[in-house]
Amino acid sequence: MTVTRERALSASLEDYLEAILNLSAGSKVARSKDIAEVLEVSRSSVTGALRTLAEKQLVNYKPYGFITLTNQGWAQAEKVVRRHNIIKSFFVSILGVDPTTAGKAACRAEHALGPQIVNRLLHFIEFATANNNSGLDLAKEFTKFCENNFDKVGPDAGEQI
Amino acid sequence: MTVTRERALSASLEDYLEAILNLSAGSKVARSKDIAEVLEVSRSSVTGALRTLAEKQLVNYKPYGFITLTNQGWAQAEKVVRRHNIIKSFFVSILGVDPTTAGKAACRAEHALGPQIVNRLLHFIEFATANNNSGLDLAKEFTKFCENNFDKVGPDAGEQI
Protein backbone atom coordinates (compact mmCIF):
# COMPACT_ATOMS: atom_id res chain seq x y z
CA MET A 1 0.00 0.00 0.00
CA THR A 2 1.36 3.37 -1.02
CA VAL A 3 0.87 5.96 1.67
CA THR A 4 0.96 9.57 0.59
CA ARG A 5 2.33 11.50 3.57
CA GLU A 6 0.13 14.54 3.72
CA ARG A 7 1.20 16.94 6.42
CA ALA A 8 -1.43 19.22 7.89
CA LEU A 9 -1.82 22.41 5.91
CA SER A 10 -0.78 25.73 7.39
CA ALA A 11 -3.45 28.27 8.19
CA SER A 12 -2.26 30.33 5.28
CA LEU A 13 -2.55 27.52 2.74
CA GLU A 14 -5.97 26.62 4.07
CA ASP A 15 -7.01 30.20 3.43
CA TYR A 16 -5.86 29.94 -0.16
CA LEU A 17 -7.75 26.70 -0.70
CA GLU A 18 -10.84 28.20 0.83
CA ALA A 19 -10.62 31.27 -1.36
CA ILE A 20 -10.17 29.17 -4.47
CA LEU A 21 -13.19 27.06 -3.62
CA ASN A 22 -15.34 30.10 -2.96
CA LEU A 23 -14.26 31.79 -6.17
CA SER A 24 -14.75 28.62 -8.17
CA ALA A 25 -18.23 28.23 -6.81
CA GLY A 26 -19.10 31.79 -7.69
CA SER A 27 -17.72 32.31 -11.13
CA LYS A 28 -16.55 28.88 -12.24
CA VAL A 29 -12.91 29.93 -12.43
CA ALA A 30 -10.52 31.24 -9.80
CA ARG A 31 -8.23 33.93 -11.08
CA SER A 32 -4.96 34.73 -9.39
CA LYS A 33 -5.85 38.38 -9.14
CA ASP A 34 -9.13 37.66 -7.40
CA ILE A 35 -7.50 35.37 -4.89
CA ALA A 36 -5.10 38.17 -4.09
CA GLU A 37 -7.98 40.55 -3.65
CA VAL A 38 -10.04 38.26 -1.43
CA LEU A 39 -7.11 37.43 0.82
CA GLU A 40 -5.70 40.97 0.73
CA VAL A 41 -2.35 39.73 -0.38
CA SER A 42 -0.08 40.63 -3.28
CA ARG A 43 -0.34 38.80 -6.58
CA SER A 44 3.14 37.48 -6.17
CA SER A 45 2.21 35.91 -2.87
CA VAL A 46 -0.60 34.10 -4.62
CA THR A 47 1.79 32.70 -7.20
CA GLY A 48 3.99 31.39 -4.42
CA ALA A 49 1.11 29.77 -2.62
CA LEU A 50 -0.19 28.19 -5.81
CA ARG A 51 3.20 26.65 -6.44
CA THR A 52 3.19 25.14 -2.96
CA LEU A 53 -0.36 23.87 -3.32
CA ALA A 54 0.49 22.35 -6.68
CA GLU A 55 3.44 20.52 -5.12
CA LYS A 56 1.04 19.12 -2.58
CA GLN A 57 -1.27 18.09 -5.42
CA LEU A 58 -4.10 20.20 -4.12
CA VAL A 59 -4.43 22.46 -7.14
CA ASN A 60 -3.86 21.98 -10.84
CA TYR A 61 -1.58 24.81 -11.69
CA LYS A 62 0.76 25.70 -14.48
CA PRO A 63 2.14 29.20 -14.96
CA TYR A 64 -0.35 31.31 -16.93
CA GLY A 65 -2.79 28.43 -16.95
CA PHE A 66 -6.13 27.86 -15.29
CA ILE A 67 -6.34 27.27 -11.59
CA THR A 68 -8.51 24.40 -10.46
CA LEU A 69 -8.70 22.28 -7.37
CA THR A 70 -7.76 18.64 -7.59
CA ASN A 71 -10.16 16.16 -6.03
CA GLN A 72 -7.93 16.05 -3.01
CA GLY A 73 -7.77 19.83 -2.87
CA TRP A 74 -11.49 20.11 -3.25
CA ALA A 75 -12.04 17.75 -0.35
CA GLN A 76 -9.65 19.70 1.84
CA ALA A 77 -11.16 23.02 0.87
CA GLU A 78 -14.64 21.78 1.63
CA LYS A 79 -13.56 20.74 5.08
CA VAL A 80 -12.23 24.22 5.73
CA VAL A 81 -15.34 25.87 4.40
CA ARG A 82 -17.50 23.56 6.45
CA ARG A 83 -15.58 24.40 9.60
CA HIS A 84 -15.83 28.07 8.75
CA ASN A 85 -19.57 27.92 8.27
CA ILE A 86 -20.24 26.00 11.44
CA ILE A 87 -18.19 28.41 13.51
CA LYS A 88 -19.67 31.48 11.91
CA SER A 89 -23.12 30.08 12.23
CA PHE A 90 -22.59 29.50 15.92
CA PHE A 91 -21.39 33.04 16.43
CA VAL A 92 -24.30 34.53 14.56
CA SER A 93 -27.23 32.35 15.47
CA ILE A 94 -26.37 31.47 19.05
CA LEU A 95 -24.18 34.28 20.29
CA GLY A 96 -25.97 36.92 18.29
CA VAL A 97 -22.81 38.40 16.81
CA ASP A 98 -23.17 40.41 13.64
CA PRO A 99 -22.32 38.47 10.46
CA THR A 100 -19.33 40.58 9.50
CA THR A 101 -17.54 40.25 12.82
CA ALA A 102 -18.55 36.61 12.98
CA GLY A 103 -17.16 35.92 9.53
CA LYS A 104 -13.81 37.49 10.29
CA ALA A 105 -13.50 35.67 13.59
CA ALA A 106 -14.49 32.40 11.94
CA CYS A 107 -11.75 32.93 9.37
CA ARG A 108 -9.19 33.01 12.11
CA ALA A 109 -10.73 30.45 14.43
CA GLU A 110 -11.27 27.84 11.73
CA HIS A 111 -7.58 27.04 11.88
CA ALA A 112 -7.53 26.83 15.65
CA LEU A 113 -10.46 24.62 16.51
CA GLY A 114 -10.14 20.89 16.08
CA PRO A 115 -12.78 18.45 14.91
CA GLN A 116 -14.12 17.59 18.32
CA ILE A 117 -14.95 21.15 19.22
CA VAL A 118 -16.30 22.05 15.80
CA ASN A 119 -18.52 18.99 15.96
CA ARG A 120 -19.76 20.05 19.36
CA LEU A 121 -20.55 23.50 18.05
CA LEU A 122 -22.54 21.97 15.26
CA HIS A 123 -24.39 19.78 17.68
CA PHE A 124 -25.05 22.76 19.86
CA ILE A 125 -26.65 24.62 16.99
CA GLU A 126 -28.81 21.60 16.33
CA PHE A 127 -29.62 21.40 20.00
CA ALA A 128 -30.69 25.01 20.07
CA THR A 129 -32.81 24.51 16.99
CA ALA A 130 -34.46 21.44 18.44
CA ASN A 131 -35.17 23.31 21.65
CA ASN A 132 -36.49 26.16 19.62
CA ASN A 133 -39.00 23.88 18.00
CA SER A 134 -40.11 22.55 21.34
CA GLY A 135 -40.87 25.92 22.80
CA LEU A 136 -37.67 27.48 24.10
CA ASP A 137 -35.77 29.75 21.75
CA LEU A 138 -32.30 29.65 23.21
CA ALA A 139 -30.84 32.37 21.04
CA LYS A 140 -33.70 34.69 21.79
CA GLU A 141 -33.51 33.97 25.49
CA PHE A 142 -29.82 34.65 25.47
CA THR A 143 -30.29 37.91 23.64
CA LYS A 144 -32.89 38.95 26.17
CA PHE A 145 -30.55 37.94 28.97
CA CYS A 146 -27.77 40.06 27.47
CA GLU A 147 -30.05 43.03 27.03
CA ASN A 148 -31.19 42.81 30.61
CA ASN A 149 -27.77 42.38 32.08
CA PHE A 150 -25.09 43.88 29.87
CA ASP A 151 -26.43 45.97 27.05
CA LYS A 152 -28.10 48.58 29.22
CA VAL A 153 -25.89 51.42 28.07
CA GLY A 154 -25.93 50.51 24.42
CA PRO A 155 -24.89 47.74 22.07
CA ASP A 156 -21.76 46.08 23.35
CA ALA A 157 -20.99 48.85 25.79
CA GLY A 158 -18.42 48.13 28.42
CA GLU A 159 -16.17 45.84 26.41
CA GLN A 160 -13.12 45.57 28.54
CA ILE A 161 -11.46 42.41 27.42
CA MET B 1 0.39 63.93 24.74
CA THR B 2 2.95 61.20 24.10
CA VAL B 3 1.44 58.25 22.36
CA THR B 4 3.29 54.99 22.62
CA ARG B 5 2.55 53.09 19.43
CA GLU B 6 1.90 49.62 20.67
CA ARG B 7 1.31 47.23 17.87
CA ALA B 8 -0.80 44.15 18.60
CA LEU B 9 1.27 41.28 19.88
CA SER B 10 1.77 38.22 17.75
CA ALA B 11 0.24 34.95 18.89
CA SER B 12 3.68 33.71 19.74
CA LEU B 13 4.56 36.65 21.97
CA GLU B 14 1.21 36.41 23.69
CA ASP B 15 2.03 32.82 24.47
CA TYR B 16 5.29 33.84 26.07
CA LEU B 17 3.59 36.49 28.19
CA GLU B 18 0.96 34.03 29.25
CA ALA B 19 3.55 31.45 30.22
CA ILE B 20 5.51 34.00 32.22
CA LEU B 21 2.41 35.08 34.09
CA ASN B 22 1.44 31.51 34.88
CA LEU B 23 4.92 30.63 36.07
CA SER B 24 5.19 33.79 38.12
CA ALA B 25 1.89 33.04 39.78
CA GLY B 26 2.95 29.52 40.58
CA SER B 27 6.48 29.81 41.82
CA LYS B 28 7.10 33.54 42.17
CA VAL B 29 9.79 33.58 39.49
CA ALA B 30 9.73 32.66 35.82
CA ARG B 31 12.89 30.95 34.68
CA SER B 32 13.91 30.81 31.09
CA LYS B 33 14.21 27.07 31.16
CA ASP B 34 10.70 26.62 32.50
CA ILE B 35 9.23 28.88 29.87
CA ALA B 36 10.95 26.75 27.26
CA GLU B 37 9.49 23.66 28.83
CA VAL B 38 5.96 24.96 29.10
CA LEU B 39 5.90 26.22 25.52
CA GLU B 40 7.84 23.23 24.18
CA VAL B 41 10.39 25.47 22.58
CA SER B 42 14.18 25.64 22.77
CA ARG B 43 15.88 27.77 25.40
CA SER B 44 17.38 29.96 22.75
CA SER B 45 13.96 30.73 21.35
CA VAL B 46 12.98 31.94 24.79
CA THR B 47 15.96 34.26 24.93
CA GLY B 48 14.97 35.71 21.59
CA ALA B 49 11.38 36.25 22.65
CA LEU B 50 12.45 37.84 25.92
CA ARG B 51 14.59 40.30 24.05
CA THR B 52 11.63 41.26 21.87
CA LEU B 53 9.31 41.57 24.85
CA ALA B 54 11.87 43.70 26.67
CA GLU B 55 12.06 46.03 23.68
CA LYS B 56 8.32 46.39 23.89
CA GLN B 57 8.66 47.12 27.61
CA LEU B 58 6.54 44.16 28.55
CA VAL B 59 9.16 42.32 30.58
CA ASN B 60 12.09 43.43 32.69
CA TYR B 61 14.92 41.46 31.26
CA LYS B 62 18.67 41.60 31.32
CA PRO B 63 20.86 38.71 30.25
CA TYR B 64 21.32 36.29 33.15
CA GLY B 65 19.01 38.41 35.30
CA PHE B 66 15.55 37.78 36.67
CA ILE B 67 12.56 37.82 34.41
CA THR B 68 9.58 39.80 35.57
CA LEU B 69 6.62 41.38 33.87
CA THR B 70 6.34 45.13 33.74
CA ASN B 71 2.99 46.61 34.75
CA GLN B 72 2.14 46.92 31.11
CA GLY B 73 3.22 43.34 30.46
CA TRP B 74 1.26 42.12 33.43
CA ALA B 75 -1.86 43.81 32.15
CA GLN B 76 -1.42 42.31 28.69
CA ALA B 77 -0.72 38.87 30.08
CA GLU B 78 -3.78 39.00 32.27
CA LYS B 79 -5.92 39.82 29.27
CA VAL B 80 -4.59 36.79 27.46
CA VAL B 81 -5.11 34.52 30.44
CA ARG B 82 -8.60 35.87 30.93
CA ARG B 83 -9.45 35.18 27.29
CA HIS B 84 -7.97 31.73 27.60
CA ASN B 85 -9.98 30.92 30.69
CA ILE B 86 -13.26 32.14 29.28
CA ILE B 87 -12.83 30.14 26.10
CA LYS B 88 -11.72 27.01 27.87
CA SER B 89 -14.50 27.36 30.37
CA PHE B 90 -17.03 27.60 27.58
CA PHE B 91 -15.68 24.49 25.91
CA VAL B 92 -15.71 22.51 29.12
CA SER B 93 -18.80 23.66 30.90
CA ILE B 94 -21.13 24.28 27.98
CA LEU B 95 -19.89 22.06 25.19
CA GLY B 96 -18.80 19.31 27.54
CA VAL B 97 -15.36 18.94 26.02
CA ASP B 98 -12.71 17.30 28.17
CA PRO B 99 -10.41 19.80 29.93
CA THR B 100 -7.25 18.72 28.13
CA THR B 101 -8.65 19.12 24.63
CA ALA B 102 -10.40 22.30 25.71
CA GLY B 103 -7.20 23.77 27.10
CA LYS B 104 -5.24 23.09 23.95
CA ALA B 105 -7.95 24.51 21.72
CA ALA B 106 -8.26 27.57 23.96
CA CYS B 107 -4.52 28.13 23.63
CA ARG B 108 -4.91 28.40 19.89
CA ALA B 109 -8.27 30.14 19.77
CA GLU B 110 -7.36 32.82 22.29
CA HIS B 111 -5.36 34.57 19.59
CA ALA B 112 -8.14 34.32 17.06
CA LEU B 113 -11.22 35.50 18.89
CA GLY B 114 -11.74 39.20 19.41
CA PRO B 115 -13.20 40.95 22.42
CA GLN B 116 -16.78 40.97 21.25
CA ILE B 117 -16.97 37.24 20.80
CA VAL B 118 -15.08 36.43 23.96
CA ASN B 119 -17.42 38.72 25.85
CA ARG B 120 -20.38 36.94 24.37
CA LEU B 121 -18.96 33.60 25.39
CA LEU B 122 -18.56 34.86 28.91
CA HIS B 123 -22.12 36.13 28.92
CA PHE B 124 -23.30 32.83 27.58
CA ILE B 125 -21.67 31.00 30.45
CA GLU B 126 -23.37 33.36 32.84
CA PHE B 127 -26.62 32.84 31.00
CA ALA B 128 -26.31 29.10 31.31
CA THR B 129 -25.49 29.38 34.98
CA ALA B 130 -28.44 31.65 35.61
CA ASN B 131 -30.71 29.27 33.74
CA ASN B 132 -29.21 26.42 35.67
CA ASN B 133 -30.16 28.07 38.92
CA SER B 134 -33.67 28.66 37.74
CA GLY B 135 -34.32 25.07 36.86
CA LEU B 136 -32.90 24.33 33.44
CA ASP B 137 -29.39 22.94 33.28
CA LEU B 138 -28.35 23.82 29.78
CA ALA B 139 -25.09 21.91 29.81
CA LYS B 140 -26.76 18.79 31.11
CA GLU B 141 -29.57 19.10 28.59
CA PHE B 142 -27.06 19.47 25.81
CA THR B 143 -25.11 16.46 26.98
CA LYS B 144 -28.30 14.43 27.05
CA PHE B 145 -29.16 15.70 23.60
CA CYS B 146 -25.77 14.62 22.30
CA GLU B 147 -26.03 11.21 23.88
CA ASN B 148 -29.43 10.68 22.36
CA ASN B 149 -28.50 11.86 18.91
CA PHE B 150 -24.81 11.43 18.24
CA ASP B 151 -23.01 9.40 20.85
CA LYS B 152 -24.93 6.20 20.29
CA VAL B 153 -21.93 4.21 19.11
CA GLY B 154 -19.52 5.55 21.68
CA PRO B 155 -17.92 8.75 22.83
CA ASP B 156 -17.35 11.06 19.88
CA ALA B 157 -17.97 8.33 17.38
CA GLY B 158 -18.52 9.39 13.84
CA GLU B 159 -16.26 12.42 13.77
CA GLN B 160 -15.95 13.21 10.14
CA ILE B 161 -14.94 16.85 10.10
Added chain:
DNA sequence: TAATATAGTTAGTCAAGGCGAACTTTTCAA
Protein backbone atom coordinates in the same frame (compact mmCIF):
# COMPACT_ATOMS: atom_id res chain seq x y z
C1' DT C 1 37.07 26.75 46.90
C1' DA C 2 37.62 24.29 42.76
C1' DA C 3 35.22 21.30 39.51
C1' DT C 4 31.30 20.32 37.40
C1' DA C 5 26.52 20.48 36.30
C1' DT C 6 22.90 23.48 35.04
C1' DA C 7 21.05 27.58 33.03
C1' DG C 8 21.32 31.03 29.77
C1' DT C 9 23.19 33.37 25.67
C1' DT C 10 25.15 33.97 21.10
C1' DA C 11 25.90 33.02 16.42
C1' DG C 12 24.54 31.04 12.44
C1' DT C 13 20.91 28.69 9.80
C1' DC C 14 16.40 27.58 8.06
C1' DA C 15 11.52 27.72 6.41
C1' DA C 16 7.30 30.15 5.84
C1' DG C 17 5.10 33.79 4.14
C1' DG C 18 4.91 38.11 3.00
C1' DC C 19 6.43 42.35 -0.17
C1' DG C 20 7.77 45.51 -4.42
C1' DA C 21 9.93 46.07 -8.84
C1' DA C 22 10.72 44.43 -13.10
C1' DC C 23 9.71 41.31 -16.44
C1' DT C 24 6.64 38.17 -19.48
C1' DT C 25 2.18 36.58 -21.21
C1' DT C 26 -2.32 37.17 -22.42
C1' DT C 27 -6.20 39.80 -23.71
C1' DC C 28 -8.72 43.16 -25.90
C1' DA C 29 -9.83 47.20 -28.43
C1' DA C 30 -8.75 50.28 -32.14
Added chain:
DNA sequence: TTGAAAAGTTCGCCTTGACTAACTATATTA
Protein backbone atom coordinates in the same frame (compact mmCIF):
# COMPACT_ATOMS: atom_id res chain seq x y z
C1' DT D 1 -3.41 42.54 -36.44
C1' DT D 2 -1.01 45.04 -33.46
C1' DG D 3 0.07 47.46 -29.42
C1' DA D 4 -1.36 48.87 -24.84
C1' DA D 5 -3.47 47.40 -20.58
C1' DA D 6 -4.23 43.81 -17.53
C1' DA D 7 -2.85 39.63 -15.49
C1' DG D 8 0.60 36.72 -13.96
C1' DT D 9 5.40 35.51 -12.80
C1' DT D 10 10.12 35.93 -11.23
C1' DC D 11 13.62 37.73 -8.46
C1' DG D 12 15.55 39.52 -4.58
C1' DC D 13 14.68 40.95 -0.15
C1' DC D 14 12.57 41.23 4.61
C1' DT D 15 10.49 39.59 9.04
C1' DT D 16 9.15 36.23 12.28
C1' DG D 17 10.03 32.49 14.80
C1' DA D 18 11.97 28.40 15.24
C1' DC D 19 16.37 25.34 15.58
C1' DT D 20 21.41 23.51 16.85
C1' DA D 21 26.01 23.98 18.38
C1' DA D 22 29.11 26.22 20.93
C1' DC D 23 30.05 29.35 24.31
C1' DT D 24 29.54 31.84 28.99
C1' DA D 25 27.71 32.58 33.46
C1' DT D 26 25.85 30.85 37.66
C1' DA D 27 25.04 27.27 41.15
C1' DT D 28 26.07 23.33 43.58
C1' DT D 29 28.61 20.07 45.88
C1' DA D 30 32.50 17.39 47.18
